[in-house]
Amino acid sequence: MPGQKLFATPQDVEAAFYEALERCDIEAMMAVWAEDEEVVCVHPGGPRLVGYTMIREAWQHVFANGRKLRVRLSQQTSVTTPFAMVSTLLEHIATVDNESMSAPVAATNIYVRGALGWRMVAHHASPVPPDSLGEAPRVLH
Template identity: 50%
Template sequence: MPKPRYRAAQSAGSADDVEAAFYEALQAGDIDQLMACWADEDDIVCVHPGGPRLVGAAAIRQAFEAMFAAGSIRAYPERLRRLDALGAAVHNVLERIELVTAEGTQRAWVVATNVYLKTAQGWRLAAHHASPGRAEVAEVTQPGQLLH
């Protein structure tokens, strides 16, 4: 059996390994490896900036295939904030995006939340939610206040 090319293909690992594999596959335009990062559940969810809620592997795959057909995507996760629990991990990142098309390179910042679950296959992505963002906006934190 050949050695897995991406870390997410290995059952032993962490949510960090799956996140790294997700962004590696995204940058490589490798749809099979990108989808290997996702949990094998009917209700996995993905939301791209300004897009609809995509539910299920088929809808998510189709959206990423369309993105790859439009050009190459370089997404660099930065400024990771994490919340870890026994069987779940939530990562919030600023993604520095470069979309390279025939017309040139477009750059943008995206705020993304990635939710990972510990499954029988190891850590897998269960939700990816991305919204338009700006790098120059500082984080807003006020410790000790409840949201609800």
């Protein structure tokens, strides 16, 4: 289960999440997640993963190649209440050895405040076609 690191704000958790992603650090990554079996993660093009164990296994697979990543965030917005924050943003991810950015990924991160401070309870990321960034939103469902 996650370490007992205390995150004072949801922004602290989000920063730690992306730092762990850049470093491919599984322990740091899992330290941001809530110790709840209802946590959810969807990687771009991947299935819906529910539960701490499934999410840990998925991140271990993502980090298995050992490549260090460079993550640039843009178009960040958030809605914050005293006990929850929903953050939406675009992730621009490249490997350190290949600086050309991949297609952007639209991500939604949800954080909640509990007895151990703020923790991530959901991360959902979907690929975004690069030529669609300037277009008006389309209703798909």
